[in-house]
Amino acid sequence: MNNYKITGMIPARMGSKRIIKKNVRYLGDKPLIQYAIDLALGNESFDSVWVNTENDTLGEIAQRLGAQFHKRPDELANDSATNREFVNEFLLKHDCDYVVMVNTTSPLLRSETIEGFINYIKKNNFDTVLSVIKEQAEIFFEDxxxxxSLKEKINSQLLPPICKVVWSLTAWRREHFLSMQARGENPVFGGKLGLYSIPKDESCDLDSEEDWRIAEGTLRARHELHQSKRYFE
Incomplete structure (x- = not known):
């Protein structure tokens, strides 16, 4: 297994519009941003964990919770800023072999999933690793x-799986990302690409109030399951 230097990066803006100030909004018993910070700090493979934000309040919260604060420029804090831009700015200032982006909008991730994701990086030689969910379903594009095939109906478990990118976890090899960016090419999907499948119940991406309710329900169900297991032990 490769002994890579891996840095954890948690992107977080204060100016979210679809869910207002979602990173400091409480989901269950703690603010949303704490789920990603706790998850990243709980993994020993990271040499450091940084919250990448323009907002001083979020930076102070990150530091209180044990992460470090990377203050991105204000021009990379609006809705039009892409992960290509803010990841590039971060990598120019941090030395590592890989950066792993842990999204605050994926609070349902479990520790064993991020451990498996990082082991997947260490065992391979990818330039980019995307988290995906695999689904077997009848899929249309337009019509x-x-x-x-429309000519027959077969059971869904016999269909070829599709891989849907969910952005819960993403990894980039620093050297390759920066070199593609310098050439004016898009490094987000660049180079040798690896797809790491995560459980479907961990893939919820909080972009709307509906997503928030789904996450609340899942966390509640997990808590009730944990309590019932303790009761019957």
Whole structure:
């Protein structure tokens, strides 16, 4: 297994519009941003964990919780800023072999999933690793079937799986990302690409109030399951 230097980076803005100030809003018993920080700090493979934000309040929260504060420029804090831009700015200032982006909008991730993701990086030689969920379903693009034939109906478990990118966890090799960016190429999907499948119940991406309710329900169900297991032990 490769002994890479891996840095954890948690992107967080204060100016979210679809869910107002979602990173400091409480989900269950703690603010949303704390889920990603706790998850990253709980993994010993990271040489350091940084919250990448323009906001001093978020930076102070990150430091109180044990992470470090990388203050991104204000021009990379608006809705039009892309992960290509703020990841590039971060990598120019931090030395590592890989950066792993842990999204605050994925609070349902479990520790064993991020451990498996990092081991996948260490065992391979990818330039980019994307987290995905695999689904077997009848999929259309516009009016054309992609994964099945209209001439027959077969059970979904026999269909070829599709991989949906969920952005819960993403890794980039620093050297390759920066070199592609310098050439004016898009490094987000660049180089040798690895796809790491995560459980579907961990892939919820909090972009709307509906997503928030789904996450609340899942966390509540996990807590009740944990309590019932303790009761029957």
């Amino acid at each position: 054309k079937p992609l994964t099945f």
